[in-house]
Amino acid sequence: MTKDQKGPASTTRRGALKTLAVGGAAAATLPLWARYTHAQSAAPIKIGFQVHRTGIGAAYGRWYDRTTQAAVRLINEAGGINGRPIEIVAEDDGTDAKRGAEVVEKFATQHNCDVAFGTLFSHVVIGSAPRAGELKIPYFVVSEGHHVASGMLNRYTLQPGITDVKSQVQAMAPFVSQNLGKKVTMIFPDFAFGHDHRDYFSAAMQAAGGEILELIAIPPTETSFTKYFPRIPRGTEVLYHVMVGPAVLTFVKELGEFFGPSRPEMFGFIDSLEAVDIASPGLEFLEGSYFWEGNPRHAQADQSPFDAFYREQVGVDARGASVSDPADVSTYAHMFGCWETLYVLKAGMEAAGYQGTGDRAKLIEAVEAMTDMPHSNEHPQGAKRFNGKTHQVFGHQYITQVQDGFLKLAHTTSIEDTLYPDEVDYTTQPL
Amino acid sequence: MTEARKVLILHGGLLLLLFVLQFVLPAYHHGNLARIMVLASFAMAYNIMFGYTGLLSLGHALFFAAGMYGMALTMKHLAFTPAPALLAGLAAGLVVSAVIGALALRTAGVAFMIVTLMFAQAGYLAVLYFGDWTRGDEGFVIQQAERVLWGLDLSDPTWRYFAAFTLFSACLLISLALVRRPFGRTLIAIRENEERARMLGYDVFAMKLGAVVISGTMAAAAGASYGLLFGYAGASFASVQYSIFPLLWVLLGGAGTVIGPFLGTLFMFYLIDLSSGITTAYMLIAGVVLVLLTLFAPQGLAGEVRRRVWRWLP
Numbered sequence: 089m090t091k092d093q094k095g096p097a098s099t100t101r102r103g104a105l106k107t108l109a110v111g112g113a114a115a116a117t118l119p120l121w122a123r124y125t126h127a128q129s130a131a132p133i134k135i136g137f138q139v140h141r142t143g144i145g146a147a148y149g150r151w152y153d154r155t156t157q158a159a160v161r162l163i164n165e166a167g168g169i170n171g172r173p174i175e176i177v178a179e180d181d182g183t184d185a186k187r188g189a190e191v192v193e194k195f196a197t198q199h200n201c202d203v204a205f206g207t208l209f210s211h212v213v214i215g216s217a218p219r220a221g222e223l224k225i226p227y228f229v230v231s232e233g234h235h236v237a238s239g240m241l242n243r244y245t246l247q248p249g250i251t252d253v254k255s256q257v258q259a260m261a262p263f264v265s266q267n268l269g270k271k272v273t274m275i276f277p278d279f280a281f282g283h284d285h286r287d288y289f290s291a292a293m294q295a296a297g298g299e300i301l302e303l304i305a306i307p308p309t310e311t312s313f314t315k316y317f318p319r320i321p322r323g324t325e326v327l328y329h330v331m332v333g334p335a336v337l338t339f340v341k342e343l344g345e346f347f348g349p350s351r352p353e354m355f356g357f358i359d360s361l362e363a364v365d366i367a368s369p370g371l372e373f374l375e376g377s378y379f380w381e382g383n384p385r386h387a388q389a390d391q392s393p394f395d396a397f398y399r400e401q402v403g404v405d406a407r408g409a410s411v412s413d414p415a416d417v418s419t420y421a422h423m424f425g426c427w428e429t430l431y432v433l434k435a436g437m438e439a440a441g442y443q444g445t446g447d448r449a450k451l452i453e454a455v456e457a458m459t460d461m462p463h464s465n466e467h468p469q470g471a472k473r474f475n476g477k478t479h480q481v482f483g484h485q486y487i488t489q490v491q492d493g494f495l496k497l498a499h500t501t502s503i504e505d506t507l508y509p510d511e512v513d514y515t516t517q518p519l
Numbered sequence: 520m521t522e523a524r525k526v527l528i529l530h531g532g533l534l535l536l537l538f539v540l541q542f543v544l545p546a547y548h549h550g551n552l553a554r555i556m557v558l559a560s561f562a563m564a565y566n567i568m569f570g571y572t573g574l575l576s577l578g579h580a581l582f583f584a585a586g587m588y589g590m591a592l593t594m595k596h597l598a599f600t601p602a603p604a605l606l607a608g609l610a611a612g613l614v615v616s617a618v619i620g621a622l623a624l625r626t627a628g629v630a631f632m633i634v635t636l637m638f639a640q641a642g643y644l645a646v647l648y649f650g651d652w653t654r655g656d657e658g659f660v661i662q663q664a665e666r667v668l669w670g671l672d673l674s675d676p677t678w679r680y681f682a683a684f685t686l687f688s689a690c691l692l693i694s695l696a697l698v699r700r701p702f703g704r705t706l707i708a709i710r711e712n713e714e715r716a717r718m719l720g721y722d723v724f725a726m727k728l729g730a731v732v733i734s735g736t737m738a739a740a741a742g743a744s745y746g747l748l749f750g751y752a753g754a755s756f757a758s759v760q761y762s763i764f765p766l767l768w769v770l771l772g773g774a775g776t777v778i779g780p781f782l783g784t785l786f787m788f789y790l791i792d793l794s795s796g797i798t799t800a801y802m803l804i805a806g807v808v809l810v811l812l813t814l815f816a817p818q819g820l821a822g823e824v825r826r827r828v829w830r831w832l833p
Contacts, residue, residue: 141799142799142802179795179796180795180799180801184755185658185751185753185755185756186755186756189749189751190551190554190792193547193550193551194547194792197545197546197547197550198545198546198547210656210657211656211657211658211753211754211755214657214658214659214660214751214753215658215751215753215755217660218660218661218662218663218674218749218750218751219749219750221663222663222674222750233657235657240659240660241660242663278647278648278650279647279650279655279656279657279754280650280654280655280656280657281656281657283650283651283655307644307647308644308647308656309644
């Protein structure tokens, strides 16, 4: 009796810890060794979402996630894909190329996902794509890198939801040369993303009758920029700037101190200021300057009903911030790519009659067969044209001007402005 | 049983186990283990310098990257096939480690850490600076069709595993042979008391330089293999975190033990893989586990085993 009464008290701390540890280890290792069976026809379609939750891409990752969740909810509410719901299997890649490749392997061989999707940063895409190709898992990236269209990757890697940097940059040159000036100085970060801007914009500007006076590459570890500004030639009519990372606020502030009230025209890429409020203290100097935007962050007076719908579903207000927290500014110029990619995936799977992982090759062929995508709720950023040979989509680009802290649409390029000759034909590679 | 026999059984047993595992492991863990064996080779390279010679380098990413780029750049720009490209990677590691060793070994202790760290940073920035050749931070792909070594497609899981296993076995056996020979014993003597080793007539500088070159070349072999097996070379592998990783792996597994680097790499890999499935703050979990291990097993996993049970562990 006495023993029975002592029951609960006899659970020692060590014993409890042991039980917990054993239970925890069992729970943790269960998915490790369990082998997954092939999806049944009524089972969900599993989309492996390679998300930058940590690392340099975390702000993008957060919004890529929200956009993805919104689109998946809508698709599932409308009956899913081929009558099957979508299930998102998210894994953090730490915005790291090595971990990215491991995550793709995990999607293909552990979670048995139908496709992998959602990567933004180029080095993660380039590090992961070889594994996707080898494992023959369709890999839909939302990266805006030129890596897909350049032919560096493989038949299983596609970018149907966002345009690439080459087309974006070259489409800016006609506007800059006709409206802002012909003598340009470029300031860009001294790594691959900056070099893409340097190379593609220089070439397009010269083709548009302009001239590049100076190329100023900023080392990636730089935290102060004043010493580079004296290299900006006096005759500069337009200052083209693209800076990525937290240093951008310092960059703009120091640029303001350097030029004072008389500055040349300025044109920048919003990549620098994604997830940053344009009305932040220190950014006043940008007033009147121009930006490329993949999708105008601030709702325009003539906003399309599609943009309004998309904004509402994702939970973004008219200034591009979260409806629940105005200080939480979105990565509006890029994140639409997740939404549009998921709808391309849906259309592709429906066209291919996709049933399971055995139909992956059919899915690739169905997406390759796509061409025009009209401006719609599925494509709220604008109409698109997909090139099945290069696996890259092309679309309108937007140029906005900062007016009283509002990014006002100044110009919309045509799709034709963004086209360039094919550099690869992936359809010749085996599936 | 003699000590030599015990050592043989333990390390031979590990190799046999790794060989057999490829036939039973599910696809995901099969792939992971191939990766872990290459990374463990990197950790073993680090262990020769840190664990056995007592030289704490914070710049091993440079040697790993020298191998990776020595291999990848010759394939990309000079159209080398994998075998000569691997040799080019090894040669790059050898040259870089000899030069860095000759310079950095003029310092000791904290200064040595800083000098190696600075050289590695310079190497990382050089990769970015020569972006026209290296594609900088984005890196570049080594195409599947190019990764065929002596008719074996290294992108095929079986051959990849075999290649990783071969590299791992070679590094393990070299480490084992090294620490049981006079040269390795001298390194340990230098670690324990450099002045006394010098007084006994050993050329300490030459010995340490030898350790740096062996370690650097082995790290380069791991880097070149990693690029070749997984089809990618990028600047992130030259960044400071790839100097910290081998240090962590070795500390976790047990510095100055031959088997420790493998245990540390395996443990850390699955710690991150499993904890990332539980929370986004997985680095926090990893951090807490590392702190606990440091508190309760300061000599690492294998080091603790050696302290408590197998005192003969090399």
